[in-house]
Amino acid sequence: MSTRAEQLCAEIADAILSGDLTPGSRLDEQGLADRYQVSRTPVREALRLLAATGLIEVRPRRGATVAQVSSDQLVELFVAMGEIEATCARLSAISMSPIERRQLESLHERMAKIVDSGDEGSYAEANVVFHTRIYKGAHNSVLEEVANGLRRRLSPFRRAQFRAKGRLPLSHMEHTAVVDAILRGDADQAHQAMLRHVNLVEDTFEQMSAGVAAKRDLVA
Amino acid sequence: MSTRAEQLCAEIADAILSGDLTPGSRLDEQGLADRYQVSRTPVREALRLLAATGLIEVRPRRGATVAQVSSDQLVELFVAMGEIEATCARLSAISMSPIERRQLESLHERMAKIVDSGDEGSYAEANVVFHTRIYKGAHNSVLEEVANGLRRRLSPFRRAQFRAKGRLPLSHMEHTAVVDAILRGDADQAHQAMLRHVNLVEDTFEQMSAGVAAKRDLVA
DNA sequence: TATTCTCATATTGTATGCAATTATAAGTGT
DNA sequence: ACACTTATAATTGCATACAATATGAGAATA
Known part of the structure; x- marks a missing residue:
């Protein structure tokens, strides 16, 4: 099994691709940490990984949101x-x-x-x-x-x-x-x-x- | 100005693109942290960002190396x-x-x-x-x-x-x-x-x- | 009444500390 | 001499704590 961040990345991606998390919705780091029973650190890494694929957008100091494409x-x-x-x-x-x-x-x-x-x-x-x-x-x-x-x-x-x-x-x-x-x-x-x-x-x-x-x- | 991690990402990328860091060389987190006077946290994020672009490779638990392509x-x-x-x-x-x-x-x-x-x-x-x-x-x-x-x-x-x-x-x-x-x-x-x-x-x-x-x- | 300024709150960014795993090296046996 | 085992050290992964910034509400003023 790989690292926690990668697992989270996959889980969050699933949540997005299955429509559980809709485009535009905010991804609160602490909230996700609570939801998945981990600390914010691996959540942050997972969010960066997802951002790299274009599934989410992270703006510095403004948090991450599920990418809503125009x-x-x-x-x-x-x-x-x-x-x-x-x-x-x-x-x-x-x-x-x-x-x-x-x-x-x-x-x-x-x-x-x-x-x-x-x-x-x-x-x-x-x-x-x-x-x-x-x-x-x-x-x-x-x-x-x-x-x-x-x-x-x-x-x-x-x-x-x-x-x-x-x-x-x-x-x-x-x-x-x-x-x-x-x-x-x-x-x-x-x-x-x-x-x-x-x-x-x-x-x-x-x-x-x-x-x-x-x-x-x-x-x- | 953006976040520290992004700056580091750019600086490390420059070091790689300028040939200062050669393909295959190991990227020690603590070493980079010392070199750039920051803690390991932003260094880690920078490394993930670079990995997303394919400039470096990170293997879980085994650290990051400058990508050496076959x-x-x-x-x-x-x-x-x-x-x-x-x-x-x-x-x-x-x-x-x-x-x-x-x-x-x-x-x-x-x-x-x-x-x-x-x-x-x-x-x-x-x-x-x-x-x-x-x-x-x-x-x-x-x-x-x-x-x-x-x-x-x-x-x-x-x-x-x-x-x-x-x-x-x-x-x-x-x-x-x-x-x-x-x-x-x-x-x-x-x-x-x-x-x-x-x-x-x-x-x-x-x-x-x-x-x-x-x-x-x-x-x- | 609308607008702007201020301040409190919440959330992100960064630092530090601890735990787990892997690399290294020394020592032992064949 | 070489391979294998074991122990130690170093490094990564994760958690927690602190600092900095954005957001929103409320008050004061035009």
């Missing part, structure tokens, strides 16, 4: 994510081993069945694996880390992404374009297909959040 | 850097404002004169500005941060990059291809030109480090 920043995050993913896809088309290609294809076929079953939860889960495989396939741990970091930062904002009507079959079709290009080693096509895919994810999100915003306006 | 990791860093820079160049070709394009062009012309003068120091300085302008021109703060972070991590390993014989005019020629593509809004060409440029930087580095390694072998 609409503009969210767009930037999605654009960056798309570019990084597209890069990974391009490199995967060049660098993936035959075994990795085979595994990607097999996963894609399994996901086809999940689409038919309509199980959104399973698809979301498999989707993470799908993208992770492509990060790994690029054979570059630096890019892989950046990609995983961005995905983590964005995950609070697309939890219900696949609830959008008919999104599952669409997502799978887009994946097909990506997988085909990677399997036949067409780097440029892989890049384009992945960029298109992530952009469409972004669009879906924007439509949904627009709906949520509308509801919020009605309630408020 | 030859493989170094290649990965250069590849990732190239991909990110190429992405920024492509986005710059699309997104740069007329003013930004004008500024890039002007800087490029100024650098031509520096090449003629043969002043390697001035060129290296201007080169950082050149690349930074392209990060900014992508109009995406996330990518910009990633790019700056990678550049920082790599900087210890290419300090003497422009000392390589005839590298200055070559670098400038490569820049010309990048600038031309960006100015005329040719995204694909900007991408390709930048990728080629960074790959050549990597090659240069590898030749030089091979030379250094050879010397080391002779000495040892």
Whole structure:
């Protein structure tokens, strides 16, 4: 087992990613220390670790808050994510081993069945694996880390992404374009297909959040 | 003025980037505390901040050391850097404002004169500005941060990059291809030109480090 | 009544002390 | 002579205590 600070980092991250701690909420050091039965010291370290990943923001002398990204920043995050993913896809088309290609294809076929079953939860889960495989396939741990970091930062904002009507079959079709290009080693096509895919994810999100915003306006 | 930990972070980073602290050297908390006349607490925070940027490595219970990247990791860093820079160049070709394009062009012309003068120091300085302008021109703060972070991590390993014989005019020629593509809004060409440029930087580095390694072998 | 200044309170930043773990070195046995 | 064990020392991790600064309430004044 590692250090207490790292454990706290993971626990707090979970609390944020699960929606238990909502964006903008204040993270009181003493409060967290009490809650987790430790002193402030490891809590502080955990907060710095989280700040490094972008999940929270710490302003000197002003404490830490769960990062609340503006609409503009969210767009930037999605654009960056798309570019990084597209890069990974391009490199995967060049660098993936035959075994990795085979595994990607097999996963894609399994996901086809999940689409038919309509199980959104399973698809979301498999989707993470799908993208992770492509990060790994690029054979570059630096890019892989950046990609995983961005995905983590964005995950609070697309939890219900696949609830959008008919999104599952669409997502799978887009994946097909990506997988085909990677399997036949067409780097440029892989890049384009992945960029298109992530952009469409972004669009879906924007439509949904627009709906949520509308509801919020009605309630408020 | 910010917090003590951040100041220390900057000072230690300078010590590393200036070559004062060499890769692999141990960073004793108490030692640093004594050296900078503070207690261990802010030193610890500074070390975590540095670890987040990849400049140092901290292993639980085993202290911090200046990151020494293996030859493989170094290649990965250069590849990732190239991909990110190429992405920024492509986005710059699309997104740069007329003013930004004008500024890039002007800087490029100024650098031509520096090449003629043969002043390697001035060129290296201007080169950082050149690349930074392209990060900014992508109009995406996330990518910009990633790019700056990678550049920082790599900087210890290419300090003497422009000392390589005839590298200055070559670098400038490569820049010309990048600038031309960006100015005329040719995204694909900007991408390709930048990728080629960074790959050549990597090659240069590898030749030089091979030379250094050879010397080391002779000495040892 | 609104605004600004002051002061009290709460929270963060830093220092110090203690406990736990790891590195070091000495001593012993083969 | 070398490897292994054990004990000591040094260093990190965590807790607590103190100092410095931001925040908010309340009062005084325009």
